[in-house]
Amino acid sequence: MIVTLTVNGELRSASVPPETTLLVMLREHLHLTGAKTGCDVGDCGACTVIVDGLAVNACLMLAAQADGRTVTTIEGLATREGLHPLQKVFEETGALQCGFCGPGVIMTSKALLDHTPEPTPQEIRTALTGNLCRCTGYVKMIEGVQEAAAMMRSPQSPALAGQSPALAAPEQK
Amino acid sequence: MKPFGYVAAIDSEHAVALLAEYGKGAKVLAGGTDLLADLKFSPHPPPDVVVDISRAADLKGIALTDAGLRLGAMVTHSEIVHSPLIAEAAPALAEAAVVIGAVQTRNLGTIGGNLITCVPSMDSGPTLLALDARVTVLGPRGRREMPLSELFVGPRRTSLAFDEILIEIVVPTQNLHKPAAFQKFGLRKGQALALVNAAASFWAPDGVFTEPRIALGAVAPTVIRAPKAEAYLTGRPVSEEAMAEAGRIAATEAKPITDFRASAEYRRDLVAVLVKRALAGAFGRVTPNQKDLAS
Amino acid sequence: MAQDLMDRELDVLDKERVAPVETLRRSDEALRLPAVAPPTALPLEPPLVPQVGEQTRAVGLRAQRPDSRNHGLGLTRYIDDIALPGMLFAKIKRAGIASARIKRIDTSRAEAMPGVCAVLVGSEIPVNSFGPSLQDQPLLAHPIVRHAGDGVAAVAAVTEQIAQAAIDAITVEYEPLPGVYDALEALKPESYKVHGGDTNVYASKVIKRGDVEAGFAQAYRIYEGRYYTPGIEHAPMEPFTSIADWDANGRLTIHASIGRITLARCDLARTLAIPISRIRVIGTVVGGNFGGKNEIRHEPVLALLAKKAGRPVKGRFNRVEEFVASTIRHAFHMDYKTGVTKDGRLIARQVRMVLDGGAYCSFSETTLGKACILSTGPYEIPNSLAEGYVVYTNKTTAGSMRGFGAPQVCFAYESQMDEIARDLGIDPVEIRLRNMFREGSMSSTGQVLHSVKVKESLENAVKKFGWEVQS
Numbered sequence: 001m002i003v004t005l006t007v008n009g010e011l012r013s014a015s016v017p018p019e020t021t022l023l024v025m026l027r028e029h030l031h032l033t034g035a036k037t038g039c040d041v042g043d044c045g046a047c048t049v050i051v052d053g054l055a056v057n058a059c060l061m062l063a064a065q066a067d068g069r070t071v072t073t074i075e076g077l078a079t080r081e082g083l084h085p086l087q088k089v090f091e092e093t094g095a096l097q098c099g100f101c102g103p104g105v106i107m108t109s110k111a112l113l114d115h116t117p118e119p120t121p122q123e124i125r126t127a128l129t130g131n132l133c134r135c136t137g138y139v140k141m142i143e144g145v146q147e148a149a150a151m152m153r154s155p156q157s158p159a160l161a162g163q164s165p166a167l168a169a170p171e172q173k
Numbered sequence: 174m175k176p177f178g179y180v181a182a183i184d185s186e187h188a189v190a191l192l193a194e195y196g197k198g199a200k201v202l203a204g205g206t207d208l209l210a211d212l213k214f215s216p217h218p219p220p221d222v223v224v225d226i227s228r229a230a231d232l233k234g235i236a237l238t239d240a241g242l243r244l245g246a247m248v249t250h251s252e253i254v255h256s257p258l259i260a261e262a263a264p265a266l267a268e269a270a271v272v273i274g275a276v277q278t279r280n281l282g283t284i285g286g287n288l289i290t291c292v293p294s295m296d297s298g299p300t301l302l303a304l305d306a307r308v309t310v311l312g313p314r315g316r317r318e319m320p321l322s323e324l325f326v327g328p329r330r331t332s333l334a335f336d337e338i339l340i341e342i343v344v345p346t347q348n349l350h351k352p353a354a355f356q357k358f359g360l361r362k363g364q365a366l367a368l369v370n371a372a373a374s375f376w377a378p379d380g381v382f383t384e385p386r387i388a389l390g391a392v393a394p395t396v397i398r399a400p401k402a403e404a405y406l407t408g409r410p411v412s413e414e415a416m417a418e419a420g421r422i423a424a425t426e427a428k429p430i431t432d433f434r435a436s437a438e439y440r441r442d443l444v445a446v447l448v449k450r451a452l453a454g455a456f457g458r459v460t461p462n463q464k465d466l467a468s
Numbered sequence: 469m470a471q472d473l474m475d476r477e478l479d480v481l482d483k484e485r486v487a488p489v490e491t492l493r494r495s496d497e498a499l500r501l502p503a504v505a506p507p508t509a510l511p512l513e514p515p516l517v518p519q520v521g522e523q524t525r526a527v528g529l530r531a532q533r534p535d536s537r538n539h540g541l542g543l544t545r546y547i548d549d550i551a552l553p554g555m556l557f558a559k560i561k562r563a564g565i566a567s568a569r570i571k572r573i574d575t576s577r578a579e580a581m582p583g584v585c586a587v588l589v590g591s592e593i594p595v596n597s598f599g600p601s602l603q604d605q606p607l608l609a610h611p612i613v614r615h616a617g618d619g620v621a622a623v624a625a626v627t628e629q630i631a632q633a634a635i636d637a638i639t640v641e642y643e644p645l646p647g648v649y650d651a652l653e654a655l656k657p658e659s660y661k662v663h664g665g666d667t668n669v670y671a672s673k674v675i676k677r678g679d680v681e682a683g684f685a686q687a688y689r690i691y692e693g694r695y696y697t698p699g700i701e702h703a704p705m706e707p708f709t710s711i712a713d714w715d716a717n718g719r720l721t722i723h724a725s726i727g728r729i730t731l732a733r734c735d736l737a738r739t740l741a742i743p744i745s746r747i748r749v750i751g752t753v754v755g756g757n758f759g760g761k762n763e764i765r766h767e768p769v770l771a772l773l774a775k776k777a778g779r780p781v782k783g784r785f786n787r788v789e790e791f792v793a794s795t796i797r798h799a800f801h802m803d804y805k806t807g808v809t810k811d812g813r814l815i816a817r818q819v820r821m822v823l824d825g826g827a828y829c830s831f832s833e834t835t836l837g838k839a840c841i842l843s844t845g846p847y848e849i850p851n852s853l854a855e856g857y858v859v860y861t862n863k864t865t866a867g868s869m870r871g872f873g874a875p876q877v878c879f880a881y882e883s884q885m886d887e888i889a890r891d892l893g894i895d896p897v898e899i900r901l902r903n904m905f906r907e908g909s910m911s912s913t914g915q916v917l918h919s920v921k922v923k924e925s926l927e928n929a930v931k932k933f934g935w936e937v938q939s
Contacts, residue, residue, distance in 0.1 A: 001179065018179035018223070019629075021209065033549035034542025036755070038705045039787045041210040042278055043364065046705055054251065054280040060206045061281060064179045065225060074542030087540035091532060099539025100705040100755030106540060108276060129363025130275025134705050134756045176629065214788065216636075 003063045007032065008076025014063075022066045023047045023058035026073060034074035034103045038132070045131035048104035049073045055111035057130070074103035077110065085148040086110055093144040097135035105131045109145045117153055119145065174213050178222035185311050185340050188226045192336045193313050195222050201338060203227055203247060203286030206278045227283065232340055235259060240307075242344040246285025250297075251276070253284065263344055264458065265353035265372060269300040272357045275364045285339045288324060291331050291395065298325070298396035299372035300355045302388035304348045312337035325395035351376060353386075354454025356447040360434065367391045368435045369443040371423075373451035375406065377459045382406040387419065387448055392427035392440055399423035402448065411456060413449075420448035535753070547709040547725040547752040548784060555711065556585050558773050558783035559631035560608075560619040560766060561638055562793060566862040567647030567660070568613045570620060570640060578623055578634035586624040586776035587634070588769065598739045600731055600763040602670065602829035604663060605865070607739065607768050613642065614662055615827035615862050617793035619766070624773040624781045647862035651801055651824035654859040662827060662860035670825065671833045673840045675854045677912045680807075683816025683851030687807025691888050695804065695880035699824065700797040702869055706755025707790050712770035713780035721748045722767050727757050732764045739768045759868035760794055763830060795867030798835055798858070799824040800876040802843075804884050807851075812892050812899045816851040819843040821877070823866070825858040830867030832858040839873025844912040845881040846922045847903040852912045897930050 003020075004013040007030060014029035023040075026032045026049065035058050038046030042060040049058045050072040077084040083091075086106045096102040105128065112119055112127040119127070124145045128138065177200075182188035192199050198221030202208050205227070212219060226232060232247035235256045242262055244253070253259055253270035260267060273279055273287065273296045287297040288308070298321070306321045313336055321342070324331050333339065353374035359365030367390055375385035385406040387399040402423040409415050429440035538544040575587045590596055590610025597603045609618040621638050625631035646660040653659050654668040662668055684690055710724035720740070726732050729749045737744040754761055766783050774781040785793065800821055807816035821839060825832045840854045889896040904922050911917060 017176060019174040019177050019212075019219070021174075027549075028551075032542075033545070036546070036706070037548060037784075038707070040213060041787065042206055042274070044705060045275065045277060048277055055277050056280050057206075057277040060209050060278065062179065062202070062205065062209070062223070062225070064181065065202075065205065065227060074540075078541055083537075083540070087537075090540050091536045094532060094536070096533065096536040096539040098705070098754060098756045099536065099544055100546060102539045103542045111276075126363070127276050130277045132705065134703060134758065174629070175633070214786075 001064060003067045005063075005066055005068075006070045008072060016063050018062070018064060020063045021059055022049070022051075022056075022061040022063045022071070025063035025066075026058060026071070032073050032075050035107075036100055036103060038100070038104075042130075043132070044101070044104075045108060046101050046104040048107045048131065050107055050111050053111070053114065055108045072107070072110075074107060077106065084110070085151040086113070086144070089144045089148040089151065090141070093140045093147065095136055095140040095144040101131060101133040101136075105133065105141055109141075109148070112145070113149055113152060117149060119149060121146065174209075175215075175219035177212075177219040179225065180222055181225040182229050184229045184231045185226070185338065188224060188229055188338050189311055189313060189336065191222075191224045192338070195224070197335050198222060199224050199335075201226055201289075203289070204249065204278075204282035205286075206274065206282040207286065207290045226338060232285070237262070237349075238343070239346070240343050241346040242349055244284055244342045244344075246339045246341055247283045248285075250274070250279035250282050250284065250287070254279065262349040263300075263304060263351075263353070265300045265304070265355045265374070265455075266344075269296050269355040269357075269370075269372065272296055272355075272359075284342060288321070288342070289331055289333065289339055291325055291327075291329050293328055293393060293395055294367045294370065294391035295396060296355075296357060296367060296370055296390070299370055299388035299390045300353060301342060301344070302396055302398060303353055303372040303374040303386040304344045304351060305386065307343050307345065308339055309341045309343070310337045311340045316340075322398065327394045348374070351384075352455040352458040354451045354458065356451045356454065358443050358447060366434070369427075369429070369440050369447055371444065371447040371451045373448060373455050375452070375455060377411050377456070380411050382409050382411055382415070385419075385452075387423055387451070389423060389427055389444060389448070392429040392444055394428075397426075399426045399448070401426055406452075413453070416449045416452040416456075417445075419452060420445035423448040544753050546706055546755050547711070547723060548706070550711065550723060550752065551782070552711060552713055552780040555780045555782050556624040556626060556773070556777055557628040557631050558622055558624045558766075558770055558781045559628065559635045560769060560783070560789075560793075561621040561623075561635045561640070562616065562789065563609060563613040563618045563620050563640075563642075564616055565613060565642050565644065566616045566649070567645040567662075568642035569645055570609065570611045570613060571643050572641040573621055574639045575621060577637040577639075578621075581625070581630065581634050581637065583626040583630040584623055584634045585626065585779065586773045586781075587638075588622045588772055588776065590620065593772065595739050595741055598735050598764060598768055599829055600728075600735060600831060601833050603735075603738065604670075605828040605830075607772070612645070614860075615792075615864055617789070617864055618827070619769065619793070622766075622769045622773055624777050624779075628784075649861055649863060651799065651822045651859050651861060654824075654861050655822060655857070660862075662862055668859040668861070669857050670829060670860060671836050671858045673836050673854075673856045675840050675843075675912055676852070677849075677910075677914065678816075678851035680816045680818050680851045680853045684805075684807040684818075686809075687815055688810040689891070690805065690807045691884060691891070692803070692805045693880075693884050693887065695800075695802045695883055697800045697802075697876040697879055699799040699826075699864065699866060700869065701791050702756070702758040702760035702794070702796070703790065704754075704756030704758060704760060707785040707787065708761070708765055708794060709782065709784035710767050710770055711780055711782045712767060712774040714771070714774055714778075718742070719746045719748065720771055721750065722771065723750045723752055724764075724767055725752050725754050725757075725761055726764070727751070727754060727762050731762070732767070735764050736768060736771065740771055758870050759831075759872070762868050763795075765794065792864060795830050795865050795869075796826070797869040798832065798866040798873065798876070800839070800873070800880075802877065802880040804880055806884060806888065808888055808892070810892075812888065812894045812902055814847055814849045814903050817844055817849050818852070819854040819856075819877075819880075821854075821856045823856065823858040823873075824861055824863065826861055826863045826865040828860075828865040829858075830865050831872070832866065834868060835866070835873040837873075838871075839877050841911075841913055842874050843877040843881065845878070845885070846905050847881075847900075848905055848909045849903075849912065854912065897926065897935055900926060
């Protein structure tokens with residue numbers, strides 16, 4: 001069957017067998033490998049993507065269920081102007097070690113911040129219950145989400161200011 | 174996953190027509206969080222076709238009707254958590270919804286799916302049972318309405334025929350605003366099945382337990398009521414001791430099993446504690462006026 | 469003349485072939501601009517990475533990993549994000565029975581399935597064994613199954629779905645054998661011998677210092693206790709995945725999420741009976757190792773399937789296989805006997821431990837060695853005797869996991885330390901301070917220790933969690 005999605009702002013179609021999950025469609029048909037296959041049964045959250053504004057386990061959703069919807073994956077967060085504050089802060093706080101859970105954690109956190117710009121640490125914990133991490137632990141992630149939230153609330157975002165434009169010529173030494 | 178077909182129903186009539194067309198080879202997909210996890214590792218042959226009812230427009234929505242608070246079967250757990258209507262009229266439902274799975278699964282999983290999967294540890298069941306919820310199913314022979322308790326038959330077994338679907342759940346008007354609370358105990362706070370869950374509701378006119386309801390999950394083949402504990406409370410003045418005693422009685426009514434998550438003995442002890450807490454939680458929702466009378 | 473010729477050549481080079489420095493620099497810059505912009509952002513400012521020779525104050529500061537930007541952008545290519553052209557997918561049929569003899573395997577239905585490119589069973593593998601220390605693991609069990617996670621057949625097919633269907637279509641007839649499922653049972657002479665022979669013990673170690681019997685004779689009190697720690701699965705977020713790819717010259721490339729490349733090549737060379745020089749292992753970014761990805765596992769099977777099929781083959785474990793067919797932390801049974809003086813000084817300690825090694829050796833010897841060395845704890849004990857044994861059982865293979873046995877013995881000696889402190893009425897911190905290694909202490913192995921900071925560490929920790937020493 002043909003499934004058409006708006007993925008990261010682009011209309012993408014693929015012919016997939018009906019039993020294809022959204023995760024398999026993204027990874028194997030659209031070659032967006034940012035969402036990961038961790039447990040494949042909705043326990044680990046490594047496959048988290050945002051569908052119509054809500055964080056979901058892409059492994060527990062058929063591609064057909066997402067037909068006609070808007071999907072945001074980790075590949076759709078950064079812009080040509082810079083990293084998403086969560087990506088910037090997660091890098092700075094060392095919240096990504098092996099990084100396998102990272103895309104899922106960042107997408108869940110993004111969905112949280114989209115609805116709750118000022119989350120309490122408890123709200124962040126609740127939001128992240130569906131994302132497992134085995135290396136980093138959660139402390140730095142919770143700090144990171146708080147910092148990113150503060151950054152996104154301030155109009156002069158320090159994460160985005162002072163960054164070299166992506167296509168600028170390298171500095172001469 | 175093994176190969177299967179897929180078809181999406183636009184509304185409940187369409188869904189029933191599709192089920193009639195495909196017969197027993199069809200499997201209904203609501204949120205899909207249980208179904209897909211099962212299909213991935215099932216040793217059984219796959220269904221011929223999966224009928225996706227999650228997009229059926231008339232199965233959505235939370236609204237007040239003449240009959241009471243109506244939840245379409247395809248209302249997600251997240252919608253229940255964030256519904257202002259539920260927060261006002263039946264906050265215990267949100268209390269139960271917020272502990273199901275994790276954010277990602279709550280955004281997909283539906284209340285109808287949770288009830289129809291009919292696992293004894295479901296978190297949606299006890300509160301609805303404690304609020305005397307009624308359900309409506311639709312099939313080729315038309316609609317039929319029944320108390321929620323009649324839906325549950327056994328572990329993963331409901332009274333639904335293969336060609337019927339659950340379309341709505343209604344909390345009756347007379348039970349809106351009835352003080353109720355839900356309690357769950359799992360091995361972790363998030364993303365864990367209930368070792369035991371419990372819900373309780375009661376009115377407290379003149380400080381007396383009136384129409385008390387106690388429902389228990391994960392301690393019997395289905396979610397059950399605890400009639401002896403309810404009978405004990407009826408007409409008794411509200412007190413902590415009565416709540417504790419009701420918990421102890423409920424524990425004798427539970428028929429828990431021992432499995433790798435917990436022993437039957439441990440589960441029975443949990444029943445006593447959780448029933449007491451659920452009753453206390455419900456009492457916390459009794460309006461101040463009623464509370465004065467009780468103290 | 470020759471000299472003239474040389475001069476002319478240089479002239480030509482100067483004028484026509486050597487570009488002026490300016491031109492070089494410009495073209496170099498031009499090259500840095502990508503012809504096609506990548507899908508998301510280009511790297512922005514470089515991550516803060518300490519330079520060689522630069523003095524950094526790392527402790528107490530936030531550290532940035534050089535690879536974390538790629539992780540955060542979802543650009544890191546883990547093994548499962550890699551696909552080779554024409555790649556097939558492999559699935560391995562797991563025995564599902566812990567101890568049995570394979571009587572018959574019927575793969576005919578699987579072989580007849582459209583899309584199936586290769587089927588492999590144990591009986592056709594020339595060197596059917598591998599392992600990082602003892603080569604006691606079969607690639608695919610034949611004819612004896614020693615634990616439920618043993619592979620008995622493997623399939624490579626054009627999709628994972630077909631490979632799974634083919635695996636399901638393979639029928640295996642087993643003759644169930646007795647088994648042994650407890651490490652202490654496995655020690656008994658009458659127990660079932662997992663690998664035949666007359667014992668299940670396959671490694672042992674003894675470390676002796678002083679004379680424990682003399683120590684116990686002098687002791688004011690003697691404490692005895694048995695401690696047990698269970699097996700633990702590493703549960704990395706990234707499941708085991710590898711790709712095997714042969715080229716036309718018979719050279720093998722393995723892409724794998726593996727931590728020890730050379731060990732993997734050695735083991736593969738032996739098993740596949742080809743020189744190590746013909747094996748290349750490309751370690752991809754590891755999505756969580758914790759010791760579980762230190763050795764090869766399904767790679768030789770994938771290599772044989774790829775050779776049969778003539779196409780690259782990817783194999784990936786599902787989460788169930790992660791638990792049954794990977795390695796786990798050794799379960800430890802530990803007996804501790806400790807003699808102390810009246811003021812709480814440890815003067816003799818005897819440790820006897822039995823490690824549940826599961827069906828195969830893996831890194832059992834390393835684990836046993838480290839556990840024995842560390843079993844007396846960070847304490848100066850003049851008389852000690854540690855004995856350890858690893859035994860085979862019909863359970864999931866135990867292998868390396870963070871600490872190689874250190875956490876297990878730590879649980880035992882620190883638990884006993886608390887029991888001693890409670891019994892003697894000494895503060896638990898104080899009793900540790902009295903016995904702790906200090907500068908010049910000798911460990912149970914006879915090693916003289918320097919730069920010993922155990923005391924400072926403990927005092928710092930005590931301060932941080934607000935424990936008041938009550939001596």
